[in-house]
Amino acid sequence: MGSPRHVTQSRQQVHPAFTRFYLQYHMNPATHNVYLVGPMGSGKTTIGQRLAIELDLEFLDCDRELEARTGASVNLIFDVEGEKGFRVRESEMLHKLASRSGVLIATGGGTVLLQVNRDLLKRSGTVVYLQTSVPQQLARLSRDNTRPLLQSPDRQSQLRLLAELRNPLYEGVADIRYRASGRSIAQSTTRLAQMIRCYWENKPVQRVEPLKEGGQESKDGHAKH
Numbered sequence: 209m210g211s212p213r214h215v216t217q218s219r220q221q222v223h224p225a226f227t228r229f230y231l232q233y234h235m236n237p238a239t240h241n242v243y244l245v246g247p248m249g250s251g252k253t254t255i256g257q258r259l260a261i262e263l264d265l266e267f268l269d270c271d272r273e274l275e276a277r278t279g280a281s282v283n284l285i286f287d288v289e290g291e292k293g294f295r296v297r298e299s300e301m302l303h304k305l306a307s308r309s310g311v312l313i314a315t316g317g318g319t320v321l322l323q324v325n326r327d328l329l330k331r332s333g334t335v336v337y338l339q340t341s342v343p344q345q346l347a348r349l350s351r352d353n354t355r356p357l358l359q360s361p362d363r364q365s366q367l368r369l370l371a372e373l374r375n376p377l378y379e380g381v382a383d384i385r386y387r388a389s390g391r392s393i394a395q396s397t398t399r400l401a402q403m404i405r406c407y408w409e410n411k412p413v414q415r416v417e418p419l420k421e422g423g424q425e426s427k428d429g430h431a432k433h
Contacts, residue, residue, distance in 0.1 A: 240265075240408060241333030242312040245320060245378050247371065248355055249345040250338040251388055252314040255396050260312040262401040269314045274301045282316075291318075299325055306332050317370070320377040329381045334404055337382035342367045344389065383407060 242265060244252040253269055260267035271282050274297060278285065285294045299322055305313050306328055319325050329335050345367050349355065360366040379385075384403050388396040 241306060241309065242404060243306075243329050243333050243335045244312070244314045244338055245329070245335060245381060246317070246338035247340055247345060247367070247374065247378075248317040249348040249352075250340040251393070251396070252338055255338065255388065255393060255400070256312055256314040258393060258397040259400055259404075262397055263312065263404065265310050265312040266308075267312050267314070268305050270298065270302055270305060270319065271314075271316050273305060274298060277301065295322060303328060317374065320374060320381060326377065326381050334383050334407055335381045336384045336386060336400065336404065337378045339378075339385060339387040340389070342371060 242259070242263065244256050244259075246252055256269070257267050259265075274285075275281055278297065280288075282294070285297065289297075295318065298316055298319060302313070302315065302319060302325055305311060315329075320329075342364060346364060349363075353359075384400075384407060386396070386400055386403070391399070
């Protein structure tokens with residue numbers, strides 16, 4: 209058995225290499241997933257597409273992936289299966305996409321409603337909450353008639369109700385919070401990329417498995433540290 213001095217010397221020899229490996233691992237985009245959460249009209253898809261390029265990640269939109277898989281629009285799924293049925297399908301798709309590595313996923317506005325989804329987001333990647341206001345949503349969604357939950361004669365009241373319910377849930381899962389008000393898409397992309405890279409230096413990652421059929425899981429401008 210070596211002396212304590214010998215052990216210490218060995219550790220000193222190994223430590224620099226381990227440190228380099230650790231930093232390379234945690235700064236390598238392929239080992240990270242990024243999730244964009246926030247209300248409809250917050251820019252998850254628009255900003256997400258550019259941010260994925262900046263971070264060298266693959267961009268995935270959960271709603272579009274679900275439509276491609278089912279061959280039906282989100283509106284149609286809502287009409288046929290109701291919101292509860294849609295949320296089950298949405299959760300299964302989220303878990304499938306999150307089982308991949310090196311992806312940036314734009315989630316649906318209601319993804320955070322299910323506890324199983326919130327748990328997944330918090331443990332398997334970096335969650336970015338894109339904050340916005342109801343007036344901004346109204347302006348951005350003024351010509352959008354594709355949102356099932358906006359089929360209301362009083363959009364402002366509907367958006368306020370959704371904000372009261374969902375904003376605390378976005379806050380609860382967020383590692384990084386960002387409000388793009390007054391900034392261009394390019395400016396927001398650059399700033400968010402800087403914030404995420406900084407956050408990666410301290411954030412461990414954990415891989416997940418897709419959900420089995422039936423919904424069971426198989427075997428900010430501010431950042432939280």
